[in-house]
Amino acid sequence: MTDILVIGAGFAGLACANALQQAGHSVRVLEARDRVGGRVRAASLSGGMVDVGGQWIGAGHDGLRALADAAGVSVTPQYSQGSRLLHLRDDGDRVRRYDGLIPKVSPLALLELQLALRSLARKQRHVDLLAPWRAARADRWDSETVASWARRRFRSREARQVFDIAVRAVLTSEPSALSFLYFLFYCASNDSLETLGSTKGGAQAQVVVGGMTQLAQHLADALPGGVNLGEPARAVRQDANGVEVMTDYSHYRADRVVIAVPPSLQGGIEFTPELPVPRQRLAAQMPMGSVIKAVVAYERPFWRDAGLSGEAVSHTLAFNTVFDASWPVERGGALVGFFDGQSALDYADAAPAVRRQAVLDSLATYFGKAAREPLDYVDYNGLADPWARGGYTGVMGPGIMTTLGLALRAPVGRVHWAGTETATRWCGYIEGALLSGERAAAEVMTAVR
Numbered sequence: 001m002t003d004i005l006v007i008g009a010g011f012a013g014l015a016c017a018n019a020l021q022q023a024g025h026s027v028r029v030l031e032a033r034d035r036v037g038g039r040v041r042a043a044s045l046s047g048g049m050v051d052v053g054g055q056w057i058g059a060g061h062d063g064l065r066a067l068a069d070a071a072g073v074s075v076t077p078q079y080s081q082g083s084r085l086l087h088l089r090d091d092g093d094r095v096r097r098y099d100g101l102i103p104k105v106s107p108l109a110l111l112e113l114q115l116a117l118r119s120l121a122r123k124q125r126h127v128d129l130l131a132p133w134r135a136a137r138a139d140r141w142d143s144e145t146v147a148s149w150a151r152r153r154f155r156s157r158e159a160r161q162v163f164d165i166a167v168r169a170v171l172t173s174e175p176s177a178l179s180f181l182y183f184l185f186y187c188a189s190n191d192s193l194e195t196l197g198s199t200k201g202g203a204q205a206q207v208v209v210g211g212m213t214q215l216a217q218h219l220a221d222a223l224p225g226g227v228n229l230g231e232p233a234r235a236v237r238q239d240a241n242g243v244e245v246m247t248d249y250s251h252y253r254a255d256r257v258v259i260a261v262p263p264s265l266q267g268g269i270e271f272t273p274e275l276p277v278p279r280q281r282l283a284a285q286m287p288m289g290s291v292i293k294a295v296v297a298y299e300r301p302f303w304r305d306a307g308l309s310g311e312a313v314s315h316t317l318a319f320n321t322v323f324d325a326s327w328p329v330e331r332g333g334a335l336v337g338f339f340d341g342q343s344a345l346d347y348a349d350a351a352p353a354v355r356r357q358a359v360l361d362s363l364a365t366y367f368g369k370a371a372r373e374p375l376d377y378v379d380y381n382g383l384a385d386p387w388a389r390g391g392y393t394g395v396m397g398p399g400i401m402t403t404l405g406l407a408l409r410a411p412v413g414r415v416h417w418a419g420t421e422t423a424t425r426w427c428g429y430i431e432g433a434l435l436s437g438e439r440a441a442a443e444v445m446t447a448v449r
Contacts, residue, residue, distance in 0.1 A: 010038020013260030015437030032232030172289030288390030301333025319362035
């Protein structure tokens with residue numbers, strides 16, 4: 001009999017298993033996929049490996065940076081030299097070139113955006129990261145969407161579009177689908193909306209040379225028993241003597257189990273006895289964001305010659321958030337970007353060739369006709385992946401945080417929860433996943449003393 005079973009070999013599950021193993025517990029990790037890493041995923045492009053899942057080490061992501069050092073993996077700054085590009089609804093084929101964090105917009109739009117950022121900063125200071133539902137205005141903030149707040153806040157159409165772009169890029173969801181309280185919590189968990197949207201000093205500060213999956217593999221290699229791949233958990237039964245987990249191939253007994261998968265995947269597991277209703281409802285009402293990620297390789301980074309950083313965003317183009325992929329110069333150039341929110345839903349069922357054309361059309365609008373001549377292309381449609389169902393984190397609509405938020409981390413008997421959604425700090429990021437795994441491990445160790 002194993003002391004602890006961990007379901008899910010993403011960064012949360014692997015961090016949890018390592019912490020438990022180092023404390024002297026026997027641990028077995030079960031993973032549905034044929035690989036470790038969870039929401040981190042690698043693909044081959046133009047003779048090298050690229051991240052088509054989680055990618056960045058943000059400023060302040062100290063645990064992830066320490067893990068990279070321990071794994072002996074090189075880290076490089078996200079390429080951000082040069083001007084950025086903005087495309088708004090009425091711009092046609094014209095793009096706006098700008099420097100700094102705030103795009104080139106009218107004076108009214110600029111003022112409104114600056115005031116909105118200040119307002120968000122003031123409000124998020126009243127949100128307790130451990131219990132956002134306890135904020136004095138929690139009921140009011142949770143009863144409205146980010147979109148309804150923005151409608152009251154912005155008179156300028158330009159300002160509203162820029163704000164919508166930022167929200168989609170950060171949470172891969174439409175503002176109309178997000179609780180304003182949840183949005184404030186998410187911003188506070190990651191310092192601010194400015195931090196979430198920034199490269200230098202922000203959430204997209206650094207990339208791992210050779211791909212983020214190397215760090216997940218390093219964690220897996222440290223486990224004496226390894227990871228049982230291709231073995232999804234189908235049922236969890238608990239009683240006074242322990243837990244039993246059934247998979248397609250076997251069943252396992254343990255004292256406790258840590259479930260380190262997104263809440264939206266919880267429905268694929270049968271629990272006996274049934275989970276409390278709030279936990280069931282939370283899982284059913286906390287969907288993943290909507291995102292498709294693509295990386296495009298070129299003979300050379302031609303946008304840099306034009307003094308551009310490779311960063312581009314749009315309110316209406318299909319491929320609506322783009323960065324330089326930060327490749328070594330000797331490999332040529334590459335751009336990485338996303339179909340975010342509704343755009344991802346629009347292309348989720350499209351043929352790969354159709355998505356590729358939409359990406360190249362968008363890139364040509366941003367960077368010119370040279371963008372239509374790639375060397376290679378790869379994309380990953382998380383919406384079509386049954387073990388992802390979107391990405392990169394679960395989100396909350398109106399009314400969920402205040403009524404069901406307490407169930408997010410609360411153990412259910414011998415069942416404990418991990419995953420970046422459960423993190424209070426760096427929620428939604430790999431750093432948050434690591435912290436959630438360590439928190440779950442500490443919780444288990446306290447329970448078994």
